[in-house]
Amino acid sequence: MYDVREWRHVFKLDPNKEITDEELDRICESGTDAIMVGGTDGVTLEGVLDLMSRVRRYTVPCILEVSTIDSITPGFDFYFIPTVLNSGNPQWITGLHHEAVKEYGDLMDWDELKMEGYCILNPDCKAAKLTDAKTELSIEDVRAYAMMAEKMFNLPIFYLEYSGTYGNPEYVEAAKGVLENTVLFYGGGIETAKQAEEMSRHANVIVVGNVVYSNLDEALKTVAAVKK
Numbered sequence: 295m296y297d298v299r300e301w302r303h304v305f306k307l308d309p310n311k312e313i314t315d316e317e318l319d320r321i322c323e324s325g326t327d328a329i330m331v332g333g334t335d336g337v338t339l340e341g342v343l344d345l346m347s348r349v350r351r352y353t354v355p356c357i358l359e360v361s362t363i364d365s366i367t368p369g370f371d372f373y374f375i376p377t378v379l380n381s382g383n384p385q386w387i388t389g390l391h392h393e394a395v396k397e398y399g400d401l402m403d404w405d406e407l408k409m410e411g412y413c414i415l416n417p418d419c420k421a422a423k424l425t426d427a428k429t430e431l432s433i434e435d436v437r438a439y440a441m442m443a444e445k446m447f448n449l450p451i452f453y454l455e456y457s458g459t460y461g462n463p464e465y466v467e468a469a470k471g472v473l474e475n476t477v478l479f480y481g482g483g484i485e486t487a488k489q490a491e492e493m494s495r496h497a498n499v500i501v502v503g504n505v506v507y508s509n510l511d512e513a514l515k516t517v518a519a520v521k522k
């Protein structure tokens with residue numbers, strides 16, 4: 295299933311972390327809608343290639359969420375390109391993108407690319423620190439970012455990111471309330487089926503990351519929880 299609009303659940307795997315073949319088998323056969331390969335730091339071409347080739351043994355769609363130019367490689371179904379809407383540094387909004395397109399724009403298959411408008415809300419996560427994200431946001435602020443993502447920039451994905459901590463469902467609900475076409479991703483701190491179910495009441499797609507590495511049995515239960 296290659297249409298993001300039909301997804302409900304994604305596992306995000308970190309090229310900077312170890313995963314056994316047996317664990318990967320359970321993840322790829324779990325019924326999740328896609329595997330997203332990505333992380334904030336320690337993302338190397340070697341790590342990305344290793345994960346891609348191992349996930350490629352399965353039929354599940356495999357996406358690279360680009361965090362560095364040097365770790366991009368052919369072979370993924372899609373390339374998701376983050377732009378951090380609440381970053382205080384233009385480098386993370388359009389700067390690196392401009393550099394990449396200047397260099398590779400004529401060679402790129404644009405149908406493989408999807409832009410993700412990120413709004414990062416956990417001040418302590420690595421992505422917030424790296425991008426100098428302005429995380430002190432009210433519900434109205436988040437609502438406005440969601441509206442900008444869809445109505446101003448026509449982005450296919452708006453991603454509410456609480457990486458590492460469970461977020462506020464009211465913020466997710468508020469973002470969803472202004473989105474008609476843009477798909478709402480929620481990610482951060484989902485560790486149980488109950489949390490997955492709660493966030494998926496508002497988000498179109500929930501992204502499950504860290505718990506894969508800390509408690510795989512619980513992580514796998516999040517799939518069924520959002521597909522009921």
Ligand SMILES: CC(C)=CCC/C(C)=C/CC/C(C)=C/CC/C(C)=C/CC/C(C)=C/CC/C(C)=C/CC/C(C)=C/COP(=O)(O)OP(=O)(O)O
Pocket residue numbers: 306308332333334335359360361362363366367368369373375376377378386387390391392394395398402403407412419420421424425455457458503
């Ligand atoms: C060869 C080939 C197939 C070419 C394809 C062409 C292609 C895809 C070209 C890309 C063009 C392009 C526009 C690239 C953009 C370049 C770029 C580096 C943009 C910046 C992206 C960005 C904002 C990065 C900052 C970090 C960040 C916000 C990453 C997003 C994902 C995220 C929040 C990860 C956090 O995950 P998490 O699990 O929390 O991480 P840790 O566990 O490590 O903390």
Ligand SMILES: O=P(O)(O)OC[C@@H](O)CO
Pocket residue numbers: 306455456457458459480481482483484501502503504505
């Ligand atoms: O690792 P967790 O906290 O599950 O977050 C998932 C994802 O949103 C990270 O980008």
Ligand SMILES: [Mg+2]
Pocket residue numbers: 308333503504
């Ligand atoms: Mg992670």
